[in-house]
């Protein structure tokens with residue numbers, strides 16, 4: 001049985017991805033502050049590591065726990081999905097000049113540094129599993145977004161860059177590295193008012209977490225064996241205008 005490690009799988013895209021992989025015969029090991037929801041079929045069949053990825057010392061703990069669970073077995077996929085998109089107290093977008101600088105520390109720790117850490121630390125295990133890494137970036141990493149703040153957007157731009165660098169460096173080890181770049185997906189991370197953006201999405205609707213999960217799974221499967229260093233938009237055509 002193949003094993004995937006997914007960060008930020010307590011809800012939203014990460015949870016849908018854990019469910020999707022388990023339904024397709026994989027073992028999913030998840031990591032976030034909360035467990036996957038009660039009553040979810042994934043909960044019966046997977047293992048969870050509780051960790052706040054904002055704190056650097058917890059990254060080492062999470063990796064050690066993962067190795068303990070793997071018990072010498074290889075890892076076949078790493079999905080760097082955990083994400084944090086802070087807003088101001090009244091829900092407004094935080095631009096470059098807004099908020100405390102510590103917000104940038106937290107955002108980059110969760111959205112970017114955790115991905116750097118796990119990609120580096122799990123390389124040997126992934127090489128043994130001829131594995132794949134999928135980073136979850138964002139449309140906000142490529143253009144100014146009406147709701148996503150500047151720290152979030154620049155952390156996602158950095159994650160897109162990391163995908164390119166890892167793809168070059170890890171390919172000789174037999175590890176493919178790609179990104180999935182969601183547009184407006186119906187999860188808790190969306191801001192009030194997102195409905196207005198739907199008018200400018202050619203498919204005229206939000207995406208579902210399952211529609212993102214299917215693309216993540218594709219990038220971890222042999223069907224994508226010659227796909228490396230790609231960033232696949234999953235956005236209903238939002239970026240065609």
Ligand SMILES: NC(=O)c1ccc[n+]([C@@H]2O[C@H](COP(=O)([O-])OP(=O)(O)OC[C@H]3O[C@@H](n4cnc5c(N)ncnc54)[C@H](OP(=O)(O)O)[C@@H]3O)[C@@H](O)[C@H]2O)c1
Nearest residue numbers: 008009010011012013032033034053082083138185187189
């Ligand atoms: N939904 C969209 O429209 C959209 C668009 C573009 C990109 N994305 C990206 O897609 C990914 C998933 O987002 P989502 O929409 O599913 O958001 P979500 O529903 O808010 O889920 C975010 C996940 O990240 C985890 N997380 C947040 N802070 C964490 C921390 N300090 N330590 C560990 N885990 C943490 C959360 O778990 P806990 O709270 O339990 O820790 C949760 O499982 C993110 O990287 C996001 O930036 C989403």
